[in-house]
Amino acid sequence: MFKIAKYKWQALLLISLAYYASFSVKAFVYLIFVILSTYFSAIYLEKHKNKLVLALTLILNFGMLSLVKFTRVNIFENFIPLGISFYTFMATGYVIDVYRGKYEAQKNIFKYSLFVSFFPQMMQGPISRYDDISNGLYHDDSSVTDISYGLMLILYGFFKKLVIADRAAVFVNKVFTEPDLYSGIFVFIAIIFYSIQIYCDFSGGIDVARGAAYLFGVKLDRNFKRPFFATSLADFWRRWHTSLGSWMKDYVFYSLSLSKAFVFINKKSRKHLGRKFGKYLTLSIASFVVYFIIGIWHGAGLNFLAFGLYNGTIISLGLIFEDRNKAFREKIGLKDTSLTYRVLKICSTLLIVFIGRYFTRSAGLRTALHMMKKTLVDRSFRYAATGLSKLDYAVILISLILVFIVSLAEEKEIDVKEKVLKLKPIYLFTGLIIFMAFVAYFGVFASGFTKVDFIYRNY
Numbered sequence: 001m002f003k004i005a006k007y008k009w010q011a012l013l014l015i016s017l018a019y020y021a022s023f024s025v026k027a028f029v030y031l032i033f034v035i036l037s038t039y040f041s042a043i044y045l046e047k048h049k050n051k052l053v054l055a056l057t058l059i060l061n062f063g064m065l066s067l068v069k070f071t072r073v074n075i076f077e078n079f080i081p082l083g084i085s086f087y088t089f090m091a092t093g094y095v096i097d098v099y100r101g102k103y104e105a106q107k108n109i110f111k112y113s114l115f116v117s118f119f120p121q122m123m124q125g126p127i128s129r130y131d132d133i134s135n136g137l138y139h140d141d142s143s144v145t146d147i148s149y150g151l152m153l154i155l156y157g158f159f160k161k162l163v164i165a166d167r168a169a170v171f172v173n174k175v176f177t178e179p180d181l182y183s184g185i186f187v188f189i190a191i192i193f194y195s196i197q198i199y200c201d202f203s204g205g206i207d208v209a210r211g212a213a214y215l216f217g218v219k220l221d222r223n224f225k226r227p228f229f230a231t232s233l234a235d236f237w238r239r240w241h242t243s244l245g246s247w248m249k250d251y252v253f254y255s256l257s258l259s260k261a262f263v264f265i266n267k268k269s270r271k272h273l274g275r276k277f278g279k280y281l282t283l284s285i286a287s288f289v290v291y292f293i294i295g296i297w298h299g300a301g302l303n304f305l306a307f308g309l310y311n312g313t314i315i316s317l318g319l320i321f322e323d324r325n326k327a328f329r330e331k332i333g334l335k336d337t338s339l340t341y342r343v344l345k346i347c348s349t350l351l352i353v354f355i356g357r358y359f360t361r362s363a364g365l366r367t368a369l370h371m372m373k374k375t376l377v378d379r380s381f382r383y384a385a386t387g388l389s390k391l392d393y394a395v396i397l398i399s400l401i402l403v404f405i406v407s408l409a410e411e412k413e414i415d416v417k418e419k420v421l422k423l424k425p426i427y428l429f430t431g432l433i434i435f436m437a438f439v440a441y442f443g444v445f446a447s448g449f450t451k452v453d454f455i456y457r458n459y
Contacts, residue, residue, distance in 0.1 A: 006140075008138075008139075008140050008216065008217075009111060009114055009137055009138045010110075012114055012118065012119075012137065012216060013110055013111075013113060013114040013117070015119060016114060016117040016118055016119040016122070017113070017117055019119040019122070020082065020117060020119070020122060023081075023082050024081065024082075026081075027081035027082060027084075030064075030068070030081055030084070031081070031087065031116070031117060033064070034061060034064075034087060034088055034091050034116065035091070035109075035112065035113050035116050035117070037057065037060060037061060038057065038061065038091040038092065038094060038095050038116075039106075039109055039112050039113075041053060041054070041057040041095050042094060042095045042098040042099075042105040042106075043105050043107070045057075045095065045098055045099045045105075046098050046099075046104065046105040049099065054095065054096070054099050057092070057095055058092055058095075058096075061088055061091065061092050062088070062092070065084060065085065065088050068080060068081065068084060069084070069085070069300070070296075070300040082122055082123065082457060083121070083122040083123055083124065083125070083457070085297060086121065086122070086124065086125045086126075086127055087116050087117065087121075087122065089127045089244070089247055090115070090116060090127055090128055090129075090130075091116050092251075093127070093129065093130075093247055093250075093251060094115070094129075094130045096251055097129070097130065097131070102131065103130065103131050106130070106134070111134075111137075111138060114137055114138075115128075115130055115133070115134060115137060118133070118137065118213070118218070119212075120208075120209040120210070120212040120213045120218075120220065121209050121213070121220060123205060123209060123454060123456075123457050124202065124205045124206070124209070124454050124455075124456035124457055125206065125209070125223060125241075125243055125244070125456070126206060126209070126220055126221040126222075126223040126241075126242075126243035127221075127243040127244055127247050128220060128221060128243065132219075132221070133218055133219065133220065136213075136216075136217050136218035136219055137218055139217075140217065141217035142214075142215070142216055142217030143217070145421070146214045146215070146217055147214070147215055148421055149211075149214055149417060149418070149421065150210075150211040150212065150213070150214025150215040151211060151215075152211070152417045152420065152421065153207045153208070153210050153211030153214060153417065154207070154208050154211035154212065155211075155432075155435065155436060155439065156204075156207050156211075156406075156417070157203075157204040157205065157206070157207030157208035157209075157210075157211060158204065158208060158439055158443065159204070159399070159435070159438075159439045159443065160200040160201075160203060160204030160207065160399075160403065161200060161201055161204035161205060161208070161443075161454070162439065162442075162443030162444065163395060163396075163399050163438075163439060163442050163443045164196065164197075164200040164204075164396060164399045164400065164403070165196075165197045165198075165200035165201035165204060166201075166443070166452055167388060167392050167395065167396050168193045168194070168196050168197035168200070168396065169197050169201075169452050170386065170387040170388055170392075171189075171190060171193045171386045171387065171388055172190050172193050172194045172197055172361070173387075174384075174385070174386050174387050175187060175189075175190035175386070176190065176361060176362070176363075176371075178384070179370075179371060179374060181382070181383070181384040182382060182383050182384065183378045183379070183380045183381055183382040183383065184374050184375040184376065184377065184378035184379060184380075185375075185379075185381070186382075186383050187371055187374050187375045187378075188354075188375045191354050191357050191358060191361070191371075191375075192354060194357055194361045195353065195354055195357050196396075196400070197455075198357075198360075198455055199224075199227070199228070200403070201454060201455045201456075202224075202241070202454075202455060202456055203223070203224040205454045205456065205457075206220075206222070206223045206224060210222070221242065221243045222242065223241060223242050223243050224239065224240065224241070224242065225238075225239040225242060226239060226407045226410060226411050227239040227240040228346075228350065228407070229346060229407065229408075229411050230346065230349050231342060231345035231346055231349060232318060232345065232349055233311065233314050233315055233318065233349060233352050233353070234315045234318060235349070236349055236353055237311070237315075244294070244297075248290045248293065248294065249290075252286075252289065252290050252293060253286050253287070253289075253290050256285075256286040256289060257282060257283070257286045262282050262285070262286065265281065265282055265285075266281070266282045269281045269282070277320075280316075280319050280320050283316075283319060284312075284316035284319065284320070287312050287315050287316055287319075288309070288312040288313075288316065290312070291308040291309070291311045291312035291315070292305070292308045292309065292312065293308070294308055294311070295307045295308020295309065295311075296308065298360060301364055301365065302364065302365035303359045303360070303362055303363075303364050303365040303367070303368045304359065304360065305365075306359050306365055306368070307356055307359035307360055310355075310356055310359065311356060314352060329341070355372075358371055358372050395442050
């Protein structure tokens with residue numbers, strides 16, 4: 001019997017390429033360039049383990065990425081192609097994996113093109129690995145459960161984006177556009193709102209992408225693992241944008257740490273500086289390089305460079321003073337497993353994260369430092385209209401409580417969406433209708449403000 005599913009990957013390829021071409025023909029040509037350069041490189045490197053060819057492939061692709069993102073070259077008419085960093089990281093990671101012998105190169109160029117261009121992940125990731133999603137892309141593994149779960153993810157993603165993130169953006173934009181109208185405390189509140197905005201915007205977009213992929217039986221990376229429950233900055237980055245973190249760990253951190261140069265530095269530093277400091281020296285250098293790259297991945301300004309160095313410094317200091325912190329906790333009788341200690345660690349981590357957000361939200365380094373100074377020095381109670389009504393604040397609060405409950409359940413390894421799908425049909429149908437109406441009304445019809453694009457769509 002004829003089955004449409006038999007041509008699933010071919011249909012997905014056509015949809016994906018048409019979707020991307022609809023944004024820009026020039027950007028589409030660039031996507032084809034990335035596909036072709038990495039496809040032929042992987043085919044060659046599978047048989048010939050040539051480091052020079054690998055290096056040239058990486059330099060070519062990341063060089064072009066840097067040229068497009070960080071220079072004034074006007075080949076794309078003053079805009080950055082959709083998802084350019086995400087698919088470049090995916091394609092180059094694939095080439096490195098083939099070079100390392102992790103899996104065989106995909107010989108069918110059209111199947112490989114689907115891996116790089118699969119439309120749900122083109123907006124803002126996640127950065128998928130070939131061996132994780134290839135089976136779902138090329139075979140009919142979808143089910144009714146997958147479709148139901150995917151629709152739930154899409155609805156929840158739009159809830160976080162439209163109802164929470166876009167509302168929080170109004171407050172944030174007002175304060176950062178006219179900061180002199182607000183006192184220091186409101187600047188800090190705006191930073192908290194921005195942290196909420198960027199989380200709900202980015203994770204909401206990922207939920208939509210994962211949900212769309214589920215409809216076709218493709219399981220994309222979660223990309224977020226409740227980052228606001230993190231107990232250290234390093235833990236936060238292990239939970240935030242996990243596909244980028246794992247990419248950096250596998251292809252940058254380990255590559256540096258295990259390189260001959262770093263092994264030599266490690267050996268000499270242990271000999272002359274002591275075993276402990278020598279160990280942490282190379283780890284700290286590798287961490288600095290990783291967070292420097294993450295910083296410039298966000299943008300070319302000095303504020304993004306400062307953001308990377310800020311995170312690298314905090315995490316390196318955490319490594320160096322880890323033993324002393326442990327000894328201090330034992331001395332005062334504070335157990336690592338206690339609720340008090342965990343709450344304190346979460347709160348201190350959130351404060352560190354909030355400080356870092358001054359760099360990424362501000363237009364430049366000077367503005368970021370000015371906003372920090374204003375937060376500390378301007379102690380008056382001065383504010384202007386924020387663009388949000390009392391109802392908007394109430395909607396944000398109620399919505400955040402719901403997100404917190406879902407996140408807390410997931411932290412305890414309970415998948416709320418799966419639980420919801422197991423409800424009796426009458427309860428499930430009623431609940432979904434109410435939730436859809438809530439999202440439609442407060443996210444689209446009653447917002448009263450302009451919708452904003454996903455923050456990471458041009459990264």
